Amino acid sequence: MENIFSIFTHQFAINAFAGALLASIACGIIGAYVVANRLVFVSGGISHASFGGIGFGYYIGVSPLFAGTIFAVFAALGIEVLTSKLKFRSDSAIAILWSAGMALGVFFIAITPGYAPNLMTYLFGNILTITNGELGALMVLDLLLIAFFSVFYYPILFLSFDEGFLRTRKFSTGLLKSVILIFIAVAIVLNVRLSGIILVMSLLTIPQETANLLTSRFDRLILLSVLFSLVGCFMGLIISFFINIPSGPVIVLTLAIIYFLVRLLRVLFRKGRIIQA
Amino acid sequence: MTDILLEVSHLDAGYEDKIVLQNVSISIKRNDFIGVIGPNGGGKTTFLKVITGELKPLSGNIGFYKNGELTQNMSIGYMSQKSLIDPRFPIEAGQVVMSGLIDGSKTIFRPGKAARLKVKDVMARMGIGAFFHRPVANLSGGEFQKVLLARAVVSDPQILLLDEPDTYLDATAQNEFYRYLEILNEDMAIVLVSHDIGMISPLVKSIACINRTLHYHPGNKISEQILGVYSCPVELVTHGTVPHRVLKTHQK
Numbered sequence: 001m002e003n004i005f006s007i008f009t010h011q012f013a014i015n016a017f018a019g020a021l022l023a024s025i026a027c028g029i030i031g032a033y034v035v036a037n038r039l040v041f042v043s044g045g046i047s048h049a050s051f052g053g054i055g056f057g058y059y060i061g062v063s064p065l066f067a068g069t070i071f072a073v074f075a076a077l078g079i080e081v082l083t084s085k086l087k088f089r090s091d092s093a094i095a096i097l098w099s100a101g102m103a104l105g106v107f108f109i110a111i112t113p114g115y116a117p118n119l120m121t122y123l124f125g126n127i128l129t130i131t132n133g134e135l136g137a138l139m140v141l142d143l144l145l146i147a148f149f150s151v152f153y154y155p156i157l158f159l160s161f162d163e164g165f166l167r168t169r170k171f172s173t174g175l176l177k178s179v180i181l182i183f184i185a186v187a188i189v190l191n192v193r194l195s196g197i198i199l200v201m202s203l204l205t206i207p208q209e210t211a212n213l214l215t216s217r218f219d220r221l222i223l224l225s226v227l228f229s230l231v232g233c234f235m236g237l238i239i240s241f242f243i244n245i246p247s248g249p250v251i252v253l254t255l256a257i258i259y260f261l262v263r264l265l266r267v268l269f270r271k272g273r274i275i276q277a
Numbered sequence: 278m279t280d281i282l283l284e285v286s287h288l289d290a291g292y293e294d295k296i297v298l299q300n301v302s303i304s305i306k307r308n309d310f311i312g313v314i315g316p317n318g319g320g321k322t323t324f325l326k327v328i329t330g331e332l333k334p335l336s337g338n339i340g341f342y343k344n345g346e347l348t349q350n351m352s353i354g355y356m357s358q359k360s361l362i363d364p365r366f367p368i369e370a371g372q373v374v375m376s377g378l379i380d381g382s383k384t385i386f387r388p389g390k391a392a393r394l395k396v397k398d399v400m401a402r403m404g405i406g407a408f409f410h411r412p413v414a415n416l417s418g419g420e421f422q423k424v425l426l427a428r429a430v431v432s433d434p435q436i437l438l439l440d441e442p443d444t445y446l447d448a449t450a451q452n453e454f455y456r457y458l459e460i461l462n463e464d465m466a467i468v469l470v471s472h473d474i475g476m477i478s479p480l481v482k483s484i485a486c487i488n489r490t491l492h493y494h495p496g497n498k499i500s501e502q503i504l505g506v507y508s509c510p511v512e513l514v515t516h517g518t519v520p521h522r523v524l525k526t527h528q529k
Contacts, residue, residue, distance in 0.1 A: 036366060036367055038363065151385060152384075152385070154375075154376075154379065154386045154387065154388065155379065155384065155385075155386055157368065157372065157376075158376040158379055158386075160366065161362070161363075161366050161368050161373065161376065162357065162361070162362050162373075162376070164357055164361060165355065165357055165376065165428070166376070166379065167329075167331045168326075168329040168330075168331055168353070168355040168357075169355075169377075169379050169380050169381060170329075170330055170380060170381030170382075171379060171380065171381040172381060212367065215367070216367045216368075216369070216412030216413075216414055216415070217367055217368070217369060217412070218367050218368060221367050
């Protein structure tokens with residue numbers, strides 16, 4: 001077997017690992033909020049709606065990820081307005097933005113003249129093609145997320161647990177919620193490169209559910225999620241290099257295997273303790 | 278008159294498309310213990326939301342008083358219905374109680390040593406001191422309820438609002454819960470919304486019936502006739518030596 005470290009002699013591999021590191025931090029933090037607030041399908045909707053923006057970006061000739069981010073932010077705020085202000089059923093609102101976004105994306109790409117881009121890259125991700133600009137954007141996002149979640153940790157925690165109670169304390173929750181939704185949208189689109197529109201949900205849920213097996217504290221949930229995400233992404237990348245299969249699916253499968261291993265270890269550990277006692 | 282904490286007069290309240298409460302007047306004094314009853318959708322929760330300031334009244338006046346003077350910052354404790362909370366949320370009991378100390382005047386909230394001591398003290402007095410680091414997912418129904426009550430009173434409120442706190446409690450837990458309320462009532466006025474007038478009537482000092490408007494009934498004994506006059510269709514349960522339940526006769 002080739003030396004594992006030999007892959008680090010390639011610049012694209014170094015970029016891929018840097019991308020995985022930065023993505024793990026963003027997805028670990030955002031995913032912990034998403035899972036604790038049961039927003040997994042909201043983020044699925046945001047992710048798929050962003051495809052409309054990606055197609056639109058191609059059509060008018062601006063950066064597809066930039067246009068995708070704009071669409072994702074509007075989708076995130078749109079779901080919030082549709083469900084809380086206009087009393088839409090939340091699953092319907094999500095499904096409408098989800099499918100309409102995908103349809104728009106395909107529509108724009110179809111009417112764009114010339115060579116059609118490889119859709120698979122956006123649907124399932126290809127971290128090997130990550131650019132320096134995207135790495136920079138991810139790093140800025142990570143720094144903003146860390147700063148925001150450190151400063152507003154308690155309001156975010158209390159808001160997630162019981163929003164109604166915070167309002168009885170005359171705490172206005174709307175702005176805080178909207179800012180977090182925008183963070184979710186931006187984090188999702190910047191991670192499309194790593195795992196694609198379809199697989200990005202796994203980065204927001206599997207490491208968090210793994211972490212949740214070991215802790216019931218929000219701050220530790222965030223830290224452990226980042227850790228599990230990092231381990232899964234790195235292992236997945238290395239495996240994908242050696243077996244020559246696209247990195248996105250391998251990362252997702254690795255994350256899932258880690259989840260079941262932790263679950264299994266927890267059961268064995270608990271059983272052991274009962275026998276000791 | 279210096280005993281008055283809250284004076285509500287000719288209040289109308291509701292949401293964009295419909296008025297829920299009309300012409301509500303009531304005053305709440307120190308050491309009051311008011312049981313609020315009424316049918317579902319009659320406006321009980323809306324009434325509480327107006328007092329906490331969450332909902333602006335459509336018309337009418339609502340004023341808070343401290344030593345007979347109007348004041349803007351009245352400390353109000355609120356205990357919500359447990360059913361609105363995700364019981365699997367990753368948070369410790371101590372952190373839940375801590376959230377009772379947050380207030381809207383500051384966006385950045387960092388609990389210091391004093392806040393932590395305050396939380397521990399309140400939890401200890403309620404017999405849940407050992408649960409400070411316990412995840413809420415591992416609490417029983419009665420324990421969770423005490424945590425929510427501790428959260429409501431940790432800010433030393435002068436008015437304590439309880440929205441159907443007893444819905445999910447068994448009889449033993451309910452009795453224990455009500456004993457805490459009697460102790461708390463020495464320091465604060467309590468407004469208790471309940472669907473079970475029979476359970477709360479030995480506990481409260483007066484009864485308010487909310488059904489579109491509010492009827493105030495001084496005293497804790499209420500008969501079916503009076504309820505009829507108040508147009509307050511609720512289930513009546515009396516207490517006797519043999520456990521039994523008396524239901525109002527059906528009309529129409």
